[in-house]
Amino acid sequence: GAGLPAPDSGAGCGLLLGAITWPVVALLLEASLRRLPQGAMDAARLHLSPVRMLLTVVWPHARPSLAAGAALVVLLAASEFTVPATFAASTIATVIYEEMSAFRFASAASAALPLAALAMATAWAVRRVPTLPSPRAGRPFLAGAPLGLARAGAAIAWILTSIAPVAVFALRARWSALSMNLDALAWSAGLAATTAILLVAWAAASRGRSRLEPLWLASLVLPGVVAAYGA
Numbered sequence: 001g002a003g004l005p006a007p008d009s010g011a012g013c014g015l016l017l018g019a020i021t022w023p024v025v026a027l028l029l030e031a032s033l034r035r036l037p038q039g040a041m042d043a044a045r046l047h048l049s050p051v052r053m054l055l056t057v058v059w060p061h062a063r064p065s066l067a068a069g070a071a072l073v074v075l076l077a078a079s080e081f082t083v084p085a086t087f088a089a090s091t092i093a094t095v096i097y098e099e100m101s102a103f104r105f106a107s108a109a110s111a112a113l114p115l116a117a118l119a120m121a122t123a124w125a126v127r128r129v130p131t132l133p134s135p136r137a138g139r140p141f142l143a144g145a146p147l148g149l150a151r152a153g154a155a156i157a158w159i160l161t162s163i164a165p166v167a168v169f170a171l172r173a174r175w176s177a178l179s180m181n182l183d184a185l186a187w188s189a190g191l192a193a194t195t196a197i198l199l200v201a202w203a204a205a206s207r208g209r210s211r212l213e214p215l216w217l218a219s220l221v222l223p224g225v226v227a228a229y230g231a
Contacts, residue, residue: 009088017083019161019165021072025070028066029062064125068128071122079223080093081093116222116226119221199216
């Protein structure tokens with residue numbers, strides 16, 4: 001939309017998907033870092049250099065959230081259809097679409113199975129990431145000026161990768177193109193809102209972790225192409 005050069009290749013597709021999905025990793029990492037125990041952080045500041053503290057205290061604590069975020073990004077990228085189709089790159093979603101178009105339903109189902117398995121594995125990993133703040137959370141690892149620079153950098157990245165593309169799309173989009181898909185947009189928005197309300201109500205009413213949590217987590221991260229094929 002802005003007239004920027006974009007190569008029709010996997011590299012261009014990966015660059016755009018990275019710009020779309022990086023907040024997943026950032027938010028999981030930020031939530032995990034809020035659980036750094038204050039006692040361990042204070043002791044590390046007294047006896048270790050910042051680099052050693054990062055390697056021995058922060059990194060082991062943040063590693064699970066980074067792994068879960070990476071798995072979730074892989075799942076989102078593998079199930080994406082529109083961006084790879086724009087860049088002429090093939091993903092599992094495009095393979096499913098091609099098989100469905102040729103009425104090879106068994107082949108389409110077998111192509112969707114890896115995404116379903118990856119969704120279950122990702123839900124299992126996310127469930128085990130310590131994301132809720134602990135009763136005595138430590139002070140931010142990046143304090144003072146470094147913390148301000150990190151926040152400013154994240155804000156700039158968010159504007160460039162989220163707000164700017166939406167603004168370009170809004171300026172250049174034609175209402176006729178959007179009006180053709182109003183039914184799909186309305187159903188998607190309604191289903192997403194209903195699911196979110198039910199999950200929030202369930203979480204608010206529960207006093208502990210439910211045994212069904214892995215199931216609704218899996219359904220939450222299940223790629224849309226798999227749900228559509230099932231429907």
